[in-house]
Amino acid sequence: MSKWMSIPEEFLAELESLQTNEKSTLSPAFKEFLQRAAQRRTVQEAARKASSEASYWQTLRPSMIREFAKGASYWTSVDLLDGDLWGGTIRVALEGFGIKVNRFPVGRAQHAINVLSGEEATAPYVLLAMHGDYDQLLLPALAPEIEATERFHGALTPQDLHSFVDLPGRIVISLGCETGTPNLARAFLDHGCIAYIGPEGAPFGYASMFVPIFLFYELTEGRSLAEAVERLRKHDQELAMWRIFK
Secondary structure, eight states: OOOOOOOOHHHHHHHHHHHHTTSSOOOHHHHHHHHHHHHHHHHHHHHHHHHHHOGGGGGSOOOTHHHHHHTOSOSEEEEEEEEBSSHHHHHHHHHTTTEEEEEEEOSSHHHHHHHHTSSSOOSSEEEEEEOEETTEEEOOOOOHHHHTTOSSOSEEOHHHHHTTOOOTTOEEEEOSTTOOOHHHHHHHHTTTOSEEEEESSOOOHHHHHHHHHHHHHHHHTTOOHHHHHHHHHTTOTTGGGEEEEO
């Protein structure tokens, strides 16, 4: 049985360029393979262009979901730090908006550090589905022998965050109680983030579940981040606790 290996289109294009410029000599069989690959790529690109320019899309009301419907795998992405605050539910909901969700379970401080230090962060949005207390992101309780190896214990404070956060150009959304404080916001804004959103008070737990769903619905509809937050705050007293820092 024949086995096929996927070859990146960029590599095929480079080979074609080398052959065209007579920088390499390829066998007739490989030349034929490259020719078929080029023809296939041309057909695929024509199909994508025809789809993206089809008049049908203009009949739909404006929405970022158009990009997903046209064939894109997603229109934006989110790094979700799941500290047992509705993370699974939020992930499913956001994926329904055509958003790629990178879920990072937070079982110990290092898991949060991996993302917030920029080491594993890839998305323009960072969603902190972590419980909070005033000016702190709470960390899971650990067995004593594991806790002894941790750099931070019990919670991440603004001072802790200042020591490792590196998120240039990111937007951070926090769901934990009392995490919408100037000190926490500054710990992110001073290290590259362009906006930080969090609740000043202690909202109902299910309000924290609804916040990212509401915000990303608004963003999917094409509204700006400031407009989305304004509409969120007007919804009711619980959601009015969230504020934006820039």
